[in-house]
Amino acid sequence: MLFIKHKYSTEDLIARCKTADRKAQELLYKQFAAKMMAVCLRYATDKMEAEDMLQNGFIRVFQKINDYRGDGSFEGWVRRIMVHTSIEYYRKHHKMVQLDIEESGFEQPVNALAASSLEAKDLLSLINQLPAGYRMVFNLYAIEGYSHREIADMAGITEGASKSQLSRARTILKQKIEQLEGKQYEYAG
Amino acid sequence: MNMPDKDFDSLFRTKLGNMEVEPSARVWNNISAELNGFQKRKLSPVWSIAATTVLLLSAAAWFLTDKPVKNQQNQVAANRKQVVIKNQPAENNVKTVTPDAVEQLPKVDVDYNTDVNKIAHVTRKTIHQLNIKAEPVKQEAAQSVIVQENTPMVDKGNQQVLAAVANQTEQQAVVPDMSLNNQTLTGAAENISQSDAIKVSEPVMARQPERRKKRGIHTLGGLINAVIATVDKREDKIIEFTETDDDQADITGVNLGLFKVKKEK
Numbered sequence: 001m002l003f004i005k006h007k008y009s010t011e012d013l014i015a016r017c018k019t020a021d022r023k024a025q026e027l028l029y030k031q032f033a034a035k036m037m038a039v040c041l042r043y044a045t046d047k048m049e050a051e052d053m054l055q056n057g058f059i060r061v062f063q064k065i066n067d068y069r070g071d072g073s074f075e076g077w078v079r080r081i082m083v084h085t086s087i088e089y090y091r092k093h094h095k096m097v098q099l100d101i102e103e104s105g106f107e108q109p110v111n112a113l114a115a116s117s118l119e120a121k122d123l124l125s126l127i128n129q130l131p132a133g134y135r136m137v138f139n140l141y142a143i144e145g146y147s148h149r150e151i152a153d154m155a156g157i158t159e160g161a162s163k164s165q166l167s168r169a170r171t172i173l174k175q176k177i178e179q180l181e182g183k184q185y186e187y188a189g
Numbered sequence: 190m191n192m193p194d195k196d197f198d199s200l201f202r203t204k205l206g207n208m209e210v211e212p213s214a215r216v217w218n219n220i221s222a223e224l225n226g227f228q229k230r231k232l233s234p235v236w237s238i239a240a241t242t243v244l245l246l247s248a249a250a251w252f253l254t255d256k257p258v259k260n261q262q263n264q265v266a267a268n269r270k271q272v273v274i275k276n277q278p279a280e281n282n283v284k285t286v287t288p289d290a291v292e293q294l295p296k297v298d299v300d301y302n303t304d305v306n307k308i309a310h311v312t313r314k315t316i317h318q319l320n321i322k323a324e325p326v327k328q329e330a331a332q333s334v335i336v337q338e339n340t341p342m343v344d345k346g347n348q349q350v351l352a353a354v355a356n357q358t359e360q361q362a363v364v365p366d367m368s369l370n371n372q373t374l375t376g377a378a379e380n381i382s383q384s385d386a387i388k389v390s391e392p393v394m395a396r397q398p399e400r401r402k403k404r405g406i407h408t409l410g411g412l413i414n415a416v417i418a419t420v421d422k423r424e425d426k427i428i429e430f431t432e433t434d435d436d437q438a439d440i441t442g443v444n445l446g447l448f449k450v451k452k453e454k
Contacts, residue, residue, distance in 0.1 A: 020224075022221065022224070025221075026217065029220065030217075033211070033212050033216070033217075034209035034210055034211050034212070035209050037209070037210045037211065037212040038208035038209055038210045041210055042205060050212075051212050051213060051215070051216050054212055054216055055216050055220055058216075058220050059220055059223050059224065062224060118204075119204075120204045120205055120208045123200075123201055123204050123205055124205060124208070127201075127205075138201075141198070142197075142198035142201055142202060143198070143201055143205060143206065145202075170194060170197060170198075173197075174192075174197070
């Protein structure tokens with residue numbers, strides 16, 4: 001990896017990828033694959049699904065690389081493609097859960113210290129366990145930083161549905177964290 | 190302690206935002222394979238256009254090369270008509286087929302591969318053979334067997350005209366061929382009566398569809414036969430269809446090497 005970074009800059013690789021240079025495509029893929037795999041994992045139920053998303057995403061990256069004009073970071077551009085590909089994958093393979101849940105009055109109390117002590121892979125595991133629709137909205141809003149209006153456009157749902165699904169996702173996640181905390185106390189006791 | 194939503198979200202964002210997970214090697218292999226396929230697919234319209242062009246050109250070539258043959262035959266027919274009309278007033282020049290001539294004609298087997306002189310010779314010979322005086326017969330019968338000695342085309346002696354005349358000879362030779370099968374003609378006396386002449390014209394009409402077969406494709410069966418003939422050079426094709434004008438194309442012959450079936454036409 002280090003060797004690759006020294007030899008070719010990302011800009012060089014992008015330029016070569018624009019001429020469909022297969023070696024450059026492979027090097028560029030290797031440079032971003034692990035980061036993008038983590039993105040896809042958040043949208044997927046399991047690793048297999050995430051790899052399918054990653055594959056589709058990179059094919060699109062190489063097909064559309066001539067559209068990248070160098071405005072903004074390349075990583076951000078690739079990430080957006082991954083997110084869009086993941087949503088598309090989700091819409092193709094999962095039935096959209098359209099739930100109109102009332103804004104839940106009951107908020108699960110979460111111990112901030114306990115939550116922050118959770119490892120990234122534990123949090124990822126919690127996200128993976130969410131129903132697909134909740135998972136997608138939570139990812140887009142909480143991690144990617146899209147607004148409800150943007151999520152509604154991207155996912156083809158209403159803003160209201162986006163809001164209620166986010167709320168429901170948070171509630172489920174908090175419940176799960178509480179359970180984990182309880183277990184931790186049990187182990188400690 | 191209750192955690193606000195904002196903090197809750199940012200906990201996930203910070204912890205998962207910088208996460209890296211190595212995908213398995215199959216992902217790149219699949220991407221690479223798919224990109225190869227994509228590049229091939231990008232080329233495919235070019236190939237399909239090229240293939241279509243070749244197909245159209247070959248079809249055009251096939252039809253264009255077929256046309257002159259038709260024209261030539263039409264011209265021969267036209268020439269023949271003209272000549273007949275021309276010769277009608279001059280009764281002396283119109284010779285009719287006598288039984289003697291009938292017997293001699295089948296020998297005239299024109300080989301198109303022989304050189305022009307040979308054809309010319311054969312043609313002249315044929316004309317000479319036919320130049321035997323006999324009683325004129327009814328015009329319908331006469332039209333199908335007319336050969337004239339003083340056709341200007343023969344005198345010119347150029348290759349095309351000779352070929353055309355040779356064609357004419359062949360077509361006329363059909364009549365005696367048929368006539369031989371006709372009992373009335375073989376045993377006929379020198380004077381051919383009117384009723385006999387009509388009988389001669391009947392088999393001539395019966396031969397029409399077979400003649401047409403040589404000129405071009407008119408039916409689906411004919412089209413299939415023509416296509417098969419370009420591939421299968423054997424006398425009995427792998428499959429043969431009728432070439433009648435009916436909409437239905439019936440199978441008249443099958444040849445699978447060991448297994449052969451052929452209906453009599």
